[in-house]
Amino acid sequence: MSKKKKNRAEEKEETLEEKIEEAMEDAEQHPEAGEEEAPAGDKERGETTEDAPEGSEEKDGGKDPKDEKIAELNDRIVRQMAEFDNFRKRTDKEKSEMFSNGEKVVIEAILPVIDNFERAFDMAEGAGAEQKDPFMEGMEKVYRQLMDELEKLGVRPIEALGTDFDPNIHNAVMQEETEEYGSGKVCKELQKGYMLNDSVVRHSMVSVAQ
Structure with a gap:
């Protein structure tokens, strides 16, 4: 019985050694399989990294050139x-x-x-x-x-006689002492003045009481 067990153990060891050798030979014959898979993963990670700035720009609120042009044209039109x-x-x-x-x-x-x-x-x-x-x-x-x-x-005569002297519409050429009018009043109209609407066409030529 001990010999049979020993033989079986030896057979298992030989079978295991054969499998290891086959695996090593297969790895030597196809060395690029693992390398090709790694770059593919790296490439996907690279694409994800490259895509990130675009998303971040949109997230940061980047302006559209068309919108800027429209705003510029609107500003020109308003001006x-x-x-x-x-x-x-x-x-x-x-x-x-x-x-x-x-x-x-x-x-x-x-x-x-x-x-x-x-x-x-x-x-x-x-x-x-x-x-x-x-x-x-x-x-x-x-x-x-x-x-x-x-x-x-719109032409009308300027009121002068008996009114307060106003240099804007009256032209005083003399002063007189009079009891009829108070001091600073127009006591005599020497030449009639005229207005055109709110503008003076000709000042009234007057004498003012002292």
């Missing part, structure tokens, strides 16, 4: 619209000033004619005629028509 609006306002103001200046020039040329009408009326009243001359009546009609048309354009 150009503002510039155009300022240009339009400036042009409208210049037009208004030119029109107003043109009106002033025409009105200034007409004012001496109005002064002559009023002087003629004062002279006729001073003559003390009992009946009005038909010629004077015709002049009065023309005068009233002229003043009505000027009023439609």
Whole structure:
């Protein structure tokens, strides 16, 4: 019995040695199998590492060039619209000033004619005629028509007599002592002044009470 066990043990040892030798021979014949698998894993890890920055950029809120271009164009449009609006306002103001200046020039040329009408009326009243001359009546009609048309354009006489002296609308050429008006009041109107809307066309020439 002891010999049989010994033989069986020897057979097992021989079988094990044969398997080890076969495994070693197989490893020598295919040495690249293990090496090829390792780079594949490394490659996958490399791709994962390379992909990480892109995800991190998106996560960090990187701007899209298209969005930046759209924002730039919108900013340009807003600026150009503002510039155009300022240009339009400036042009409208210049037009208004030119029109107003043109009106002033025409009105200034007409004012001496109005002064002559009023002087003629004062002279006729001073003559003390009992009946009005038909010629004077015709002049009065023309005068009233002229003043009505000027009023439609925004022309109006400046109030002077009895008002406080205002250098913005009055031109003081003399001072007088008078009991009728208080100090600083306009006591006499030597030449009538006129306004065009809120602008002075001609200052009133006045005398101021002391």
